Amino acid sequence: MIEISPPDARALARWLPTGAPGPATIGEHVLATGAGRWWGDRPVQPRTVAVSCAGHVVLRGSPEELTPALLAPLAGHRVEAPARFLPALGAAFDRLTPWERMVWTLQAAPQPAPVPHGVTVRHLEPADTEAVHALGPDSSWLSASWGGPLGLSASGHAWAAVGRAGRLLAVACTYFRGTGYEDVAVHTVPDRRRHRLGLACVTALCADIAARGHTPSWNCSVHNRASRLLAWHAGFRLVREYVHHAAGSPVAHNRLSA
Template sequence: MIEISPPDARMLARWFPTRSPGPATIGEHVLATGIGSWWADTPVRPSAVAVSCAGHVVLRGSPEHLTPDLLAPLAGNRVETPARFLPALGAAFDSLTPWERMVWTLQATPQPATVPHGVTVRRLEPADTEALHALGPAASWLSASWDGPLGLAASGHAWAAVHRTGHILAMTCTYFRGTGYEDVAVYTVPDRRRHHLALACVTSLCADITSRGHTPSWNCSLHNRASRLLAWHAGFRLVREYVHYAVGSPVAHRRLSA
């Protein structure tokens, strides 16, 4: 695929659904923040277009003209796309692994969560950047859609349970910000799990999202029981399921190195 300039909002609506939960929020997030990339099979009048951010890709259009070389830039990502693209993806990469996913939206009142003494749930600010860095590699994915810890801390879309020492114990954020829905992501440090801190953070973030006139959404693996339980306790309910595909290394590159 060839990297292209961002389309305008009308072009986005032509290729990708808008104002709906799930992968649709990726294109809206990239268009609004400029974080991510747009791709097409040709720079003029493309028949296939993709948008990528934080290791996620949404691919739409027609696969008719897609070759392994054109698809190679999408290597290593998780691709959400109609079934008609699967033969082209299977021919382009050395692996194509389906992941069953679930999309939830906030529909019920969250269960109450008690925050322990010495912990405050609050919105993160730029001054919290170092505390985000201190969470280490295990939490680095959380800020990928905001171009890193500074971008996330300054976004105004992250809430955390912060110990009086300044350490972040749990946090949540809008991972992809759409025009109708905001997709929620969450992380808790390992020794603070099952303390209801994540629930308290998610509840605060959801109140913030709804105050903007948006609806919180939740996207997780079908097999991630902990995420499903947290979503349920926070008031989310299942609306649909879908599959995205983790793609491996480009077959075209493998042939060249053989």
């Protein structure tokens, strides 16, 4: 795949899913924010189009003429694509691991999440950029869909539980912002988990999303029990399941030419 120019909104709807929770929000988010990349099998009138952001890819179009070399740039990503793409993807990478996912939407009132004394729940601001950095590499995924800590802090789409010294204890943000749904992500520092700080941040964020006229959504692995429990406590309910595939390394050259 080669990088191509972003489509306009009408072209996006022809190529990729729109207006729904789950992977549909990825293309809409990238189109609105410029935080990802667009790919095609050729620069003019592509037959296959992909959009990537924060390690996720949505792939659509016709797989008939896709070669392992064309698909190689998608290595290391989690790819959501119709089943007709699986033979081409399987031939392009040394492994293709299915990953079962769950999509939830906000349908109920959240459980109470009282904030401990000395902790403030508020919007992230650009001045919080260094505090987001200080969360460390284990949380770097949280800001990836906004281009990094500054993008997340300045997005206006993140809430944090902040301690007296300015340390971020939990952060909830819109991870992918769609036209109808906003996909929610949350991170709590290890020593403050089970204190419901993540729930407090998610609750504040969901009120913000609703005020924008959008519906909060949640996307997690079937096997992520902690994420599922937090989603339930925050008022999310399951709407569907799907599978995306983690792509390994591109197949070796000698295997391609064997």
